[in-house]
Amino acid sequence: MSTLKSVAKGAAVQITARAAPWVWRVRRPGSLVILAYHRVLPPDSPLREREQPSMCVTPDRFDRQLGELRRHFEIVDLAEWLARSRRGNPLPRRACALTFDDGWRDNYEYALPLLVKHGAPATVFLVADHLGASYPFWPNRLMLLLRLAHTRPDAVGFPERLHAIVQPVLAAAAARGTLTTDDIDRAVQRAKALDELTIRDLVGATTAPFDEPSAGPDLLDREEIRRMAATGLVRFGSHTATHFRLGGDPPAAVLEREIVGSRRTLQALTGQAIELFCYPNGELSTAATDCVRTHYLGAVSTRGGWVPARPDPHLLPRIGIHDGATHTRAGFVATLSGWI
Numbered sequence: 001m002s003t004l005k006s007v008a009k010g011a012a013v014q015i016t017a018r019a020a021p022w023v024w025r026v027r028r029p030g031s032l033v034i035l036a037y038h039r040v041l042p043p044d045s046p047l048r049e050r051e052q053p054s055m056c057v058t059p060d061r062f063d064r065q066l067g068e069l070r071r072h073f074e075i076v077d078l079a080e081w082l083a084r085s086r087r088g089n090p091l092p093r094r095a096c097a098l099t100f101d102d103g104w105r106d107n108y109e110y111a112l113p114l115l116v117k118h119g120a121p122a123t124v125f126l127v128a129d130h131l132g133a134s135y136p137f138w139p140n141r142l143m144l145l146l147r148l149a150h151t152r153p154d155a156v157g158f159p160e161r162l163h164a165i166v167q168p169v170l171a172a173a174a175a176r177g178t179l180t181t182d183d184i185d186r187a188v189q190r191a192k193a194l195d196e197l198t199i200r201d202l203v204g205a206t207t208a209p210f211d212e213p214s215a216g217p218d219l220l221d222r223e224e225i226r227r228m229a230a231t232g233l234v235r236f237g238s239h240t241a242t243h244f245r246l247g248g249d250p251p252a253a254v255l256e257r258e259i260v261g262s263r264r265t266l267q268a269l270t271g272q273a274i275e276l277f278c279y280p281n282g283e284l285s286t287a288a289t290d291c292v293r294t295h296y297l298g299a300v301s302t303r304g305g306w307v308p309a310r311p312d313p314h315l316l317p318r319i320g321i322h323d324g325a326t327h328t329r330a331g332f333v334a335t336l337s338g339w340i
């Protein structure tokens with residue numbers, strides 16, 4: 001970004017951060033903003049190596065963000081807020097709901113103590129068939145493959161179709177002499193143009209001579225889930241059975257397994273009613289949304305913004321929070337506004 005542009009953006013962030021809380025005060029009663037978090041990891045965690053930067057906040061920042069949220073909002077349990085809204089019961093004047101996608105282990109290790117400290121409820125969306133799993137999702141594996149291909153181009157054998165997707169990114173990185181996290185993000189985004197089964201096959205068929213890091217499980221296991229539930233602050237929702245992106249026109253058997261089956265699995269495991277659903281990558285189809293409507297009280301998407309006055313409870317917008325946009329108080333407040 002040019003200096004002029006970044007100065008202008010900085011000024012816009014400052015002005016928005018000052019104005020937003022005043023505007024919030026005069027919003028209609030019963031307004032709600034839902035925040036979407038993924039991972040909470042210290043800045044020096046080696047786990048950041050295989051993660052997109054748009055997925056992480058540091059524990060320090062998360063702590064400060066919870067403090068800031070409590071100044072402006074009542075932090076509510078999302079399922080409870082929806083149930084009250086559906087019954088026509090009174091709602092808090094200005095509410096904020098916290099959600100975490102994927103069910104990362106760091107949610108237990110780093111986020112939970114801070115949720116307890118601030119008395120903040122949250123919903124964690126679990127991938128039902130991958131509890132306690134290490135290395136569960138294809139984007140994480142693709143990131144490692146790209147890093148390896150950048151340092152040892154001959155060592156990685158991408159299938160032809162995947163090669164065509166990653167090659168321009170790798171070639172540009174080679175010409176520059178460095179593979180940045182933006183490069184990796186770009187390659188992952190390009191790969192997401194393929195449907196879920198195809199990209200899983202292609203990443204799985206890529207050959208590479210590396211041992212996957214075995215730092216233990218990446219995703220929450222049953223015991224951690226039990227302990228989180230026992231605080232009375234954390235409720236769980238479904239993020240499908242296998243993190244299946246539900247765009248296009250998934251077969252009925254896939255919808256049954258990913259939407260209905262995951263709910264059954266998680267109810268049996270957590271002992272909680274699983275009332276909320278989260279669409280992986282925000283991708284959905286009419287058939288998927290219809291199925292979600294039949295089996296869940298509500299669902300969250302990745303569409304940005306505050307929840308509108310008369311929301312569709314199965315297509316709720318959220319505001320994504322990560323280090324990139326929210327490393328200062330002003331940046332966080334401006335992001336919360338949903339205006340920039």
Ligand SMILES: [Zn+2]
Nearest residue numbers: 101102280281
């Ligand atoms: Zn996800």
